[in-house]
Amino acid sequence: MDKLLLLGDEAVALGAIDAGLSGVYAYPGTPSTEITEYIQASKEAKERHIVSDWSANEKTAMETAIGMSYAGKKAMVCMKHVGLNVAADAFVNSAITGAHGGLVVVSADDPSMHSSQNEQDSRFYGKFAQIPVLEPSNQQEAYDLTRYAFDLSEKYGTPVMVRLTTRLSHSRAGVVRKETKAQNRMSLPSDLKQFILLPSIARKRYNVLLAKQEAFSEEGIQSGNNVLYEGSDKSMGIIASGIAYNYLLENFPDRDIPYPILKISQYPVSRKLIKNLYDQVESLLILEEGYPIIEEGLRGTLDEGKTIRGRMDETISFAGELNPMKVKKALGMQTNEGYTVPEILEARPPLLCDGCPHWDSFGALNEALKSYSGGRVLSDIGCYTLSALPPLDSINSCVDMGASITMAIGAAEAGLVPAVAAIGDSTFTHSGMTGLLDAVNRKAPITVLLMDNATTGMTGGQDSSGFGKLEDIILGLGVEKDHLKIITPLRRHHDENVAVFKEELAYEGVSVIIARRECIQTLARRMKLKHAKKEETVS
Amino acid sequence: MKKDIILAGVGGQGILTIATIIGTAALSEGLQLKQAEVHGMSQRGGDVQSHLRLSSKSIASDLIAEGSADMIISVEPMESLRYFNMLNTKTGWLVSSINPFNNIANYPDVEQILAEIWKLPRYVTIDADKIAKDQGTVKAANIVVLGAAAPFLGLQYTSLEGAIKKIFGRKGEFLVNVNLNALKAGYDFAQQKMQKSTI
């Protein structure tokens, strides 16, 4: 059969479609976005009526998926690693309720923080919730393991996590497709109280989950996802998980690795398997992408056993993603060197696009704030975060989605008046609205700059949940009509925009200034599409 | 056959198009392929790169190891410097456009950038903008650079042409031809430069 050239993300998407998926629920986030986008663009998915609209945030996505699983159908939730923090309450509790229809949670980690605030490792969440985690090492495994994740989920009535990392999510390779399975019919769990986590029921459900643990680790062996390969050189044994296994192979072009190797793509890992390796070798090298989870488990608190090398002893640096070179060094092999990078090279950080409305929003805000001391702009995550860089130098924080408004409240209550919150439209509906309710209830002296560019710009222009509804939401939350202002962020409106900012900064209560102008990238795409459609109807 | 290629440029300059053309050509020759891309944050006018790996055998890593790239193909001169550490010092070729994309305040002197490139034993530097303009549109500058890299890719020239026809075919004959001409112009330039250096 022909191979399809797919990103790791796309392989997951296709694997889910072929496993009989009925709904994918997600909020965009690099490097996970392309999973949902693939399903949204898939003709087959459309024909099969697979639901694929974006959710307002990762928590609503997770809960909607649990609902679909409750009603017997196969559901998948996709997010970037920090999205799992947002979804964590629902996620951890879904381990206790268990699943009815297959329930698969995909979390894409971003070691080296190519586009993220941290490099947290989602496998910890899997362990925390005590559910199986699958960690594909290549694109074919991404396809195969996603299919398997649904089987595993339905076999044990448990949610299953698929963990990806940037280099797999965003790398293409050939994938062979298998048969497409039917979707489930709607059906309810045989025990209609299963999903009620009242303490009396939750205690029982928790014991059910605990009782499955042994079987979960046995499954890793039966499925062939965790395999011990024999090796004649017993001076060292290697444990390689996920994508780390590729970097190991890369250093042996003829694949003639002399050491015994335990390849891991599924958790929890069977103790038997680890002990089998441990007993036959003198020392161990642990290769895993992300935090040293396997390594920490092996060392234990006392770390008194055989020599173990990995990230915790800095054989491999604790921070940052793996690569073939780091693994080669850890193997004690001679590494290649290229040319020295010339000193005249300069960094080229990303920039707001030419003509982006955020230039004009911050241009006006900067000027209005000139008469105050600095450090007053608590901001958030989106394209507008790039206003942290010169020449704008506008903002003073970016912590997690929604934190601008709530941090501004806290700062104002500490005496920083006026405090400004700068937030995008998609971030506002993701998790800024509840904070605004707090602000209203506390009559906090903050000025909110809400940049409504009608899209989720940073991640490539997905629909924004609050489109056309922002004024109603804001007034509904209790912001006074007189202090809800709408400006057009354009150079020629600069002076009047500065005046609006100045006025609202002077007001000692909650004001919201909506700066409304469409993202020029989305606008360009929309015009192109419109043009193409017109041509179609003409010809 | 094995070719490890670093593609370099600035977000929006079309390095993924180059990757797609090489990838399509490689598949048509029955080769294996892995291609690591950069999405997200760094796309907005920042530096972007892609690791493209072709081989007749199975490929393990999505990333190329330092010091082992067979080629750097860069659509922007300063960006080619960023990956000097990736290039194999025994065999590696660097092919770069000489046309700066100047969107930072401290962009270095272009002459100095080129001087660094010209210290390498194997390189092609090409005025891709001018050549592309001569072929009808400056937008095809990335394809000119691809053409200049073509002699070193280890792929049949006709496979690259086939890939362009396949990829641009949907957009009409005009674009196919512009890009085929851009490819040819880049290719001819590199061939000439190689002949000169062997004399």
Ligand SMILES: Cc1ncc(C[n+]2csc(CCOP(=O)(O)OP(=O)(O)O)c2C)c(N)n1
């Ligand atoms: C919890 C979480 N989910 C997703 C992301 C990824 N992400 C960062 S910014 C952003 C969108 C921001 O959109 P918006 O607020 O409208 O601002 P814009 O980029 O359009 O200016 C997303 C989805 C993240 N960083 N954290």
Ligand code: SF4
């Ligand atoms: S993608 Fe849109 S919102 Fe983001 S910087 Fe460009 S114009 Fe601005």
